[in-house]
Amino acid sequence: MSDIERPELTDAPARKALGQHFLFDPSILHRAALAAGPVKDRVVIEVGPGPGGLTRALLDEGAGTVIAVETDPRFAEALTLWPAARDGRLIVVQKDARKVNFEKLVNEAGATQPAMIIANLPYNVGTPLLVGWLKAGDWRGEMALMFQKEVAERICAAPDTDHYGRLAVLAQSATRPYISFTLPPGAFSPPPKVDSAVAVLEPLPADQRFQHIDQLEQITGAAFGQRRKMMRAALKPFAKKRGMKAEEWLQSVDIDPTARAETLTQDDFRRLAASLA
Known part of the structure; x- marks a missing residue:
């Protein structure tokens, strides 16, 4: 994008009710734009562009089309005036x-x-959007998403670690997630109260993706909702609603009924979910 075409970012304050925290540092924005790989000629979805810093970085890096989804009319209306919006790239x-x-x-x-x-x-x-995207079909490719650091850690966590839970199981059923880089509160305007991190989620090959994420979401919700309990107790109400005995169900898919949710692997949860499909 030439300097002549380079649009100015929209000058409007963040709204707390919309969870807005804006980035303006060009080096950070370009790093985020490329965290999941080259964007040249790709269709890129951006949610919450705000003033347009990341939008501009994506266009600068050669994105073929940027689809910017913005609920705040102050920013949405300003973006429609950019040259890239007039020529169809935005x-x-x-x-x-x-x-x-x-x-x-x-x-x-x-x-x-x-x-x-x-x-x-x-x-x-952020979290409900991610869960929806994990269930998406072949239209969805690589993702690079800025979250609160704790949420990013929960997405990437391994079994039997402090951050491991429902979100890690769901994310790792469809993608290979990792933290690309972290940012302190001072990088944003206004600064949030916590550190942030960019989580990259690379799609798993088709033959490695789990096909029953809806069932996986239900089971992990029940299992981690009472994470200090043994699985036979945590899943007892869930199993009862389906006319099953939790202990027998767990044993039928080779899971120790006395295990706790945080010790179960991706494969363990997949077997449980597949048994309901």
């Missing part, structure tokens, strides 16, 4: 991201390969 969708049909947007943008999702996510919607 598609602005003013809507709550939780109500967006992303697959439809990607298809309408004419994507020839899976779309990347790169975003400094608003803190109050």
Whole structure:
């Protein structure tokens, strides 16, 4: 993007109710734009572009089309005035991201390969958006998502570690997640109360992805909802609703009924979920 075409970022204050914390440092923004790999000629989804710092970095790095989903009309309307919006490289969708049909947007943008999702996510919607994207079909490719550091650690955690839980099991059923880099509160305006981190989630090969994430979500919710209990106790209400005895069900898929959720592996949870599919 030439300096003549280079748009100015929108000057408007962050709104706490929308979980907004903005990044302005160009070096950080370009690092985030490329955290999941080259964006050149790719369709990229960005949620919560705000003033447009990351949007501009994505366009600078050669993204073919950036689909910017922004619920705040102050920023959405300003982005529609950018040269890239006029020439079709920037598609602005003013809507709550939780109500967006992303697959439809990607298809309408004419994507020839899976779309990347790169975003400094608003803190109050990051986790539900991620869970929805994990369930997505082949339209969704690599993701680089800015979260609170603790959330990023939960996504990437291994079994039997402090941060391991439902989110790690779900994320690792469809992707290989890792933390690319972390940022202190002072990198943002206004500064949040905690550190942040960019989590990169690389799609697993098709033959390694788990196909029953809805069932996995239900089981992990029950298992980690009472994580200090043994699995036979934690899953007892869940199993009872389905006319099963928790201990017999666990034994049938080679899981020790006295184990606790945080010690179970991805394969253990997959066997449990697959038994319900």
